[in-house]
Amino acid sequence: MTHASTDSYLLEVSTELDASPRDVWELVSDLRRMPEWSPQTRKMLIRGPIGVGTRSLNVNKYGWKVWPTTSVVVRYEPQRAIAFRVPENGMVWTYELDDLGDGRTRLVERREAPRGSTPMSRMLVRRFLGGIEEFSEQIERDMAATLARMKSLVEQDA
Numbered sequence: 001m002t003h004a005s006t007d008s009y010l011l012e013v014s015t016e017l018d019a020s021p022r023d024v025w026e027l028v029s030d031l032r033r034m035p036e037w038s039p040q041t042r043k044m045l046i047r048g049p050i051g052v053g054t055r056s057l058n059v060n061k062y063g064w065k066v067w068p069t070t071s072v073v074v075r076y077e078p079q080r081a082i083a084f085r086v087p088e089n090g091m092v093w094t095y096e097l098d099d100l101g102d103g104r105t106r107l108v109e110r111r112e113a114p115r116g117s118t119p120m121s122r123m124l125v126r127r128f129l130g131g132i133e134e135f136s137e138q139i140e141r142d143m144a145a146t147l148a149r150m151k152s153l154v155e156q157d158a
Helices: 021-028 031-037 119-128 132-157
Strands: 002-005 011-017 041-046 055-062 065-077 081-086 091-101 104-112
Touching: 011 132, 021 091, 021 104, 021 132, 031 041, 031 132, 065 091, 104 132, 119 132
Parallel strands: none
Antiparallel strands: 002 011, 011 104, 041 055, 055 065, 065 081, 081 091, 091 104
16 A cells, blocks of 8 residues: 655555456446445445436545535546546545556545635634644545455455
């Protein structure tokens, strides 16, 4: 597992899986299953097929705090990448797959705010989630846990 963080909004974690990009994609692209592997996601409600423009209603949890968000899929490249943007905070979450050959795949999870975080989000994180730096550190730990769970799930089925 590798970690890369250059600022408080850009977080990136990656891992290598003993599974083909096709098998990894089958898991990663099924956003309805996000609560199975993401420590902060409790629900991701989606209607219809997943592709660019697909919208979801999400329920997130951190400690005793629970809050809703929405998201829209902004990138969908089968067996390569899926990304969704959360309008409430300006964050874009991306999962990228890199075919390493021999039935192995590198999976990268990235969180970034291309246009910056929203003022409301910054205020809420400072006031209720421990501050931007502390919350970002927790998110990075949760991203590592997410990829570890995905790795376990996909490798047991491979």
